[in-house]
Amino acid sequence: MNLTLLGSGGDSQTPMPTCDCRVCEPARDEGPPHARLGNATFVHEANAVVDAPESIWAMLNRQNVTDVEYIFLSHHHVDHVGGLRVVQAIGRPQYPLEDWDNDDPATVVMSETTYDRLAESLDIEAQYDDRGYAEFEFLADGETMELGGGVEVTGVGAPLDPGGPEDAAMGYLFEEGDASTLVFPDETTFLDLDKVPDDLDVWVKECGMFRETPGGDPILSDELWAEERDHGTTFDQTLEQVRTVGPDRTVLTEIEEIYRRRPGEYAALADEYADLGVEFGRDGMEIEV
Ligand SMILES: [Zn+2]
Numbered sequence: 173m174n175l176t177l178l179g180s181g182g183d184s185q186t187p188m189p190t191c192d193c194r195v196c197e198p199a200r201d202e203g204p205p206h207a208r209l210g211n212a213t214f215v216h217e218a219n220a221v222v223d224a225p226e227s228i229w230a231m232l233n234r235q236n237v238t239d240v241e242y243i244f245l246s247h248h249h250v251d252h253v254g255g256l257r258v259v260q261a262i263g264r265p266q267y268p269l270e271d272w273d274n275d276d277p278a279t280v281v282m283s284e285t286t287y288d289r290l291a292e293s294l295d296i297e298a299q300y301d302d303r304g305y306a307e308f309e310f311l312a313d314g315e316t317m318e319l320g321g322g323v324e325v326t327g328v329g330a331p332l333d334p335g336g337p338e339d340a341a342m343g344y345l346f347e348e349g350d351a352s353t354l355v356f357p358d359e360t361t362f363l364d365l366d367k368v369p370d371d372l373d374v375w376v377k378e379c380g381m382f383r384e385t386p387g388g389d390p391i392l393s394d395e396l397w398a399e400e401r402d403h404g405t406t407f408d409q410t411l412e413q414v415r416t417v418g419p420d421r422t423v424l425t426e427i428e429e430i431y432r433r434r435p436g437e438y439a440a441l442a443d444e445y446a447d448l449g450v451e452f453g454r455d456g457m458e459i460e461v
């Protein structure tokens with residue numbers, strides 16, 4: 173199985189418009205690996221994308237992706253669905269246009285809870301369904317679906333808050349023969365790790381928040397840090413989760429501009445945890461499983 177990390181950023185992309193900090197300047201001048209678009213992963217054998225940030229239009233073009241059959245959504249937050257309108261471009265009919273229905277629309281897969289949370293904000297019925305831009309399918313926590321290319325995918329759900337619906341955030345476990353990859357790109361804070369197979373080959377996972385910049389300055393005020401920690405994953409928690417699950421390899425994504433680290437600093441940090449098989453992702457990174 174072959175994956176491409178289309179984008180390794182998160183809620184904040186790098187460079188941030190108007191910012192001239194030490195990570196944004198080289199990102200603006202040199203592009204990747206300094207620059208990071210939003211969080212999205214492509215699974216080649218299944219022509220499947222996980223998540224649709226605003227920058228998905230640019231990312232699919234940048235990687236020369238010529239066919240998208242599935243778009244899996246991990247949860248309803250706007251940095252993961254803000255570019256879903258890209259389905260308009262996929263399978264669009266040729267001229268002369270007779271209607272707006274796409275010839276070969278992508279299938280958008282998500283949990284029922286995510287659908288409920290998006291139906292109104294994205295105006296799914298009027299903007300997508302009625303126009304034939306995409307087909308929609310639910311995948312439940314623990315449910316498996318067959319994709320093309322000999323790949324099957326199983327939903328792995330987690331609540332966004334304690335006591336919340338178990339399918340509010342979804343990771344997608346892609347399996348092809350013996351090869352397995354869990355793409356759980358964000359929101360693993362309350363994930364029950366017993367749901368993750370213990371013979372996992374690759375985990376594409378959120379990096380988690382850092383308390384300080386490499387220079388030792390606090391990234392968030394004490395108050396905001398306390399608030400964010402209630403429902404957000406920290407880098408230390410990510411390490412703990414990786415230690416518990418023990419995949420062969422973990423590729424970290426959702427790498428925020430506000431962490432203010434350069435690629436070399438991430439590489440040095442990954443070296444400290446070489447025993448865990450942890451790597452920091454970069455845009456366009458190819459992952460062979
Ligand atoms: Zn996110």
Ligand SMILES: [Zn+2]
Pocket residue numbers: 187188191192193194195196197429
């Ligand atoms: Zn910046």
